[in-house]
Amino acid sequence: MRVVSVNESVFIATNRTAFGKRLIDLPLMRRQLAKMLVTAEQGRSMVFHTARVLEAADRGEANMAKVLRIMTPLVKFRTCRDARKVAGDGMEVRGGCGYIEEWSDARVLRDAHLGSIWEGTSNIVALDVARTVRREDALSALETYLAGLNEETESVLGSQPAVTEAFKRAAGLLHAVAHDPSREVETRQAASAVYNATSASVMAWESARQTALTNERSNDRLVLAHGVLRHKLGSRDPLAASQSGEDDDLMSLVHTTLSDASIAEAAQ
């Protein structure tokens, strides 16, 4: 659903002109699309990777059953929650036409709100994430699994300290919160951190896999992984100037790879 919103948005931004320029060539629009893209692709990676983990768990790998146990509520919590934001942004990109019922946006936005209810509400599934840590030691299982994934990534792409460090810090927070009832109010923050850090590892690994399969360096998923680290796990002074060019890699991803693919898809 979120991917639909991004594809629709890129299609609109590529075809609509305002102030004598295509929307996609306007800096603020490209930044908006880049942030939508990071969040949507995170969700895609987490859902597909959870399916991969499910297959391994079904083959009887005990550790993978634990990894599945924590990844499932992570996805139900954060992917569903993020769908609301991306679908709302997609409506905004279409402007006034996005709000009226003649286009798909209103339906996509309404449906995007359902996941966070019928999959379990955000509070409840975040509490379930903490329960898996407390009762089933699922966070250690995820840690071991991601260490293996990161090793595979680094053997192809070279060292990725920011990716590995992000998970260590996020896991530390979740572990502390899950074992301290007085910190229940931080449960969603901690579960979000682990979701974001896990997705960064998974996306970096996807770049490594793609590189290994094609024998050609493939950076797209790695760029998204670093987008996650910057936008979801980094801290920034809201009064400081942005570092020049910090999102250039993401913006060019929107402009090149994604726009061509979505235009072709939308035209079908």
Ligand SMILES: Cc1cc2nc3c(=O)[nH]c(=O)nc-3n(C[C@H](O)[C@H](O)[C@H](O)COP(=O)(O)OP(=O)(O)OC[C@H]3O[C@@H](n4cnc5c(N)ncnc54)[C@H](O)[C@@H]3O)c2cc1C
């Ligand atoms: C279209 C649709 C289809 C559905 N299909 C199914 C289905 O197939 N199978 C099924 O089992 N269910 C289904 N449901 C039910 C759905 O799972 C529940 O509506 C959902 O779990 C919320 O429970 P509730 O409605 O009892 O709300 P409540 O439990 O009353 O929750 C109300 C609010 O209180 C919050 N809350 C509750 N407890 C806590 C807590 N401990 N800490 C903090 N906040 C808390 C919740 O987050 C929520 O925001 C469906 C719902 C819909 C709308």
